[in-house]
Amino acid sequence: MSSNQWAGIMQGDESYAGSPSFFRFESAVQNITGMPVVIPTHQGRAAEKILFSITGGAGKVFISNTLFDTTRANIEHSGAIGIDLVCEEGKHPNVPAPFKGNMDVDALKRTIDEHGVKNIAMVIMTVTNNSGGGQPVSMQNIRDVKKVCLEHNILFFIDACRFAENAYFIKIREEEFANKSILEIANEMFSYADGCTMSAKKDAFANIGGFLALRTEDIAQACRNLLVITEGFPTYGGLAGRDLEAIAIGLYEVMEESYLHYRITSMEYLTKKLIDAGVPVMQPAGGHAVYLDAKNFLSHIPSHEYPGQALVCALYVEGGVRGVEIGSFMFGKYENEGKLIPSQLELVRLAIPRRVYTQSHIDYVAEVMSDIKKKTATVIGSGLVGSLWAIYLKKAGYEVNVFERRPDMRLQKMSAGKSINLAMSFRGWKGLDDIGVGDEIRKISIPMYGRTMHGKDSTTAYQPYGNEGQAIYSVSRWDINATLMSIAEKDGGVNIQFNQECINVNLEQGLATFKNAQTGEITESKADVVFATDGAFSAARYNGMQKLDRFSFSQNYIEDGYREILLPANEDGTHKLATNTLHIWPRGNFMLIALPNL
The missing domain is CATH 3.50.50.60 (FAD/NAD(P)-binding domain)
Incomplete structure (x- = not known):
């Protein structure tokens, strides 16, 4: 957090209800998202829990470019199912493309037809696509997905944890937005959504917190009712006033282009270092992390033995670097017979803390990975x-x-x-x-x-x-x-x-x-x-x-021995005994065994 955020924490108002800190928080969220209903929660997953408890349930379907793990877990906990429809280029880590986080719009249409409009609870766009390598979503893709949702009267929500990073990618990769500010781009992104959830520990620089924002009051009261019995009063939602202050400040600070440029450049720097060292990674660099392609890096380890988790352990043992597996260990499912249905990707996420690491830290991570590769x-x-x-x-x-x-x-x-x-x-x-x-x-x-x-x-x-x-x-x-x-x-x-x-x-x-x-x-x-x-x-x-100290062993030899006899082939090259069988002559404590040879 910044010094301004720490100052805000010292000034936070801790009134139980109607705290001025809440109204500053609410104003910041409304200014960025354009959504009038703002419901604070202690974390982003708490906002998901409330939202999906109201909109989910058995038989319901949630469609996404890629659901994050807690998002999927909250959906499935409600009895619903989640379906990921990332674009084709997003399925191939080593294929560069500007917006690999996009949703496959054609697949979206087919999935809606397959499950029926009445069963689709909502479509969720994760920006950036965390579980898909931190890859951004284009504004055009957001527009296209919104158009499909409007045609079928389906709710469209944004998982907004990294909205500012996604907006920056839009600015530098979509020509239409080259001269737009990050706030202007964020405003348009959110303008297509009926609501959003966010963890404030991401693009708000806060130590804790999250929120659920809605465009209308349709489900707002039901969400507030659940908030009161699980999180707290609607003007604090389980957060202290000081944390509301820190979030309000952080939401604006994260949109500073100089910061975003440095952050994205840091990801690109580490990505290039790893590629130069021969380490397979998700390309191009994502917004908040570098994703190692564990399936390629550890090609000798099959998915059911979790190559990503093996690489996570190696990173920690080798250099004390913590990462997280995003693959079959996290997302794999099992058939009734116990056979693993593997994840499409086997990645390891190296998430870079915001405004904390210097270049020397990044160089150290690259060196550790190089050491693992060069063992x-x-x-x-x-x-x-x-x-x-x-x-x-x-x-x-x-x-x-x-x-x-x-x-x-x-x-x-x-x-x-x-x-x-x-x-x-x-x-x-x-x-x-x-x-x-x-x-x-x-x-x-x-x-x-x-x-x-x-x-x-x-x-x-x-x-x-x-x-x-x-x-x-x-x-x-x-x-x-x-x-x-x-x-x-x-x-x-x-x-x-x-x-x-x-x-x-x-x-x-x-x-x-x-x-x-x-x-x-x-x-x-x-x-x-x-x-x-x-x-x-x-x-x-x-x-x-x-x-070695404390090494102990014993070695004993059995009295039995064996002799090997080779039975040559017949003159025509065939075996003297039946070929496709193991021959055994058991004779008490003596036994003769014959195996076929080529």
């Missing part, structure tokens, strides 16, 4: 786990160095990877499919639709694994390991170094030391994080983890 990882061991994990890390934006003690198994005959085939089921395929390599591995796998039990008397019994078509898959460990290593190295991002024996690990410093098995040369690798995937006789555990 490095050391992986010790390039076996099945190591090569698969390297692909995961690469897709997460890490620069990955993999160190393997053995020679490259793809270049020479060796015992590495020589073991009984993997039997892959749902969990294994999910791990491969999540990083987009499942199809490549399916090319080298054989489906086994059941197991064949071999008795002592040479009889067999076939036991299917599930319904027709369900199977587990036999995959050569050598083949899958070699394929995963090649996929990891493809297109850069993963560097696998062979003949590198781990001789020391300092986990606290992220430092690993290796000795070349052929030359004896000693090298060090420092990374943000170290992963040990080098198996049962882990050198990383022996040389690193066991040296």
